[in-house]
Amino acid sequence: MALDSLKVLETKVERVLTLQSALGEERDRLKQELDEARSRLESMTDQLAEIERERAEIRTRVDSLLGRLEELNV
Numbered sequence: 001m002a003l004d005s006l007k008v009l010e011t012k013v014e015r016v017l018t019l020q021s022a023l024g025e026e027r028d029r030l031k032q033e034l035d036e037a038r039s040r041l042e043s044m045t046d047q048l049a050e051i052e053r054e055r056a057e058i059r060t061r062v063d064s065l066l067g068r069l070e071e072l073n074v
Helices: 004-074
Strands: none
Touching: none
16 A cells, blocks of 8 residues: 555655646746847847938938928929
8 A cells, every 4th residue: 555655655745846847948948039039129129219210310301401402482
């Protein structure tokens, strides 16, 4: 009887250890995905800032050109 109980306990401990290992691997994989997503987000944020800067510059130049055109019609 004691040996049967020990075998059951041993089986349960093995399952726990296997599960813990699998969860550790899953955690590592998810951490890597999160790091990659953060890196992509940072890159996209930088790209957006550049696009917004270019847009502001274009707007300024177009406004300047429109102002010059209006002066010609005077």
